[in-house]
Amino acid sequence: xxxxxxxxxxDSYEGQEVNITCSHNNIATxxxxxxxxxxxxQGPRFIIQGYKTKVTNEVASxxxxxxxxxxxxxxxxxxxxxxAVYYCLVGDPIRGTPLVFGKGTRLSVIA
Amino acid sequence: GAVVSQHPSxxxxxxxxxxxxxxxxxxxxATTMFWYRQFPKQSLMLMATSNEGSKAxxxxxxxxxxxxxxxxxxxxxxxxxxxxxxxxxxxxICSARPISGQETQYFGxxxxxxxx
Numbered sequence: 001x002x003x004x005x006x007x008x009x010x011d012s013y014e015g016q017e018v019n020i021t022c023s024h025n026n027i028a029t030x031x032x033x034x035x036x037x038x039x040x041x042q043g044p045r046f047i048i049q050g051y052k053t054k055v056t057n058e059v060a061s062x063x064x065x066x067x068x069x070x071x072x073x074x075x076x077x078x079x080x081x082x083x084a085v086y087y088c089l090v091g092d093p094i095r096g097t098p099l100v101f102g103k104g105t106r107l108s109v110i111a
Numbered sequence: 112g113a114v115v116s117q118h119p120s121x122x123x124x125x126x127x128x129x130x131x132x133x134x135x136x137x138x139x140x141a142t143t144m145f146w147y148r149q150f151p152k153q154s155l156m157l158m159a160t161s162n163e164g165s166k167a168x169x170x171x172x173x174x175x176x177x178x179x180x181x182x183x184x185x186x187x188x189x190x191x192x193x194x195x196x197x198x199x200x201x202x203x204i205c206s207a208r209p210i211s212g213q214e215t216q217y218f219g220x221x222x223x224x225x226x227x
Binding site for chain 2: 032036041043044046049099103
C-alpha cells in the first residue's frame with residue numbers, strides 16, 4: 001500500500017505558482033520525502049528531497065511542517081512543459097527501502 | 112550525474128518467447144536496484160528488489176519464475192520475462208540506489224514491451 005495521498009489532478013495556467021500537497025500520516029522517523037515528475041512513456045525524474053522544514057533547488061521548493069505528516073511541493077511560474085504526473089514518496093534512503101508509488105497528481109498547465 | 116539507462120527502450124516479441132531487459136547505472140555504483148511495471152494510465156507497481164550478488168526479493172503476486180532477475184555487478188541488473196504473453200505487455204522501469212546510501216533512487220527511462 002502506498003504511504004502517501006495526493007490530489008488526483010490539478011489544473012493551472014502558465015506563469016502561476018503551483019502547490020501540490022501530499023499527506024503521509026504514518027511517516028517513520030528515518031523516512032525522507034521525495035518528489036518525482038513523470039512524463040508519458042518516460043521514467044520518473046527526481047525533483048526534490050527533504051526531511052524537514054524547507055528545501056529549495058533550481059526547479060522547486062519543498063515545505064515540510066514540524067510534524068512531517070504532510071509536505072507541499074511548490075513549482076514557481078509553471079510552463080506548458082510542466083504538464084506531467086507528480087509523485088510524492090516517503091522512504092528511508094539509508095536502509096534503501098523500496099519506494100512505493102501512490103496514484104500521483106496529474107498536473108495540467110493551460111496556456 | 113546519477114544516470115540510469117535501460118536497454119532496449121522498446122521491444123516487440125511473439126508470445127512464448129523470452130525477453131531480457133538491462134538496467135545500468137552509468138556513473139555510480141548501486142547496491143540495490145528495483146524493478147517496476149506500469150500499465151497505461153496507472154502508477155508504477157514495484158515488482159522486485161534486486162541486491163548485487165544475492166537473490167531478488169519479489170513482491171506478492173509477482174512470479175519469480177516468470178520474471179527472472181539477475182544483479183551480477185554493482186552497475187547492472189537484468190530482468191528476463193520468460194515465455195512472454197500479451198498480458199505481460201507493459202512499461203518496465205528500473206531504479207538504482209547509489210552505494211553511498213545517502214541519496215534517493217534514480218530511475219531509468221523505461222522499456223516498452225509489446226507481446227503479440
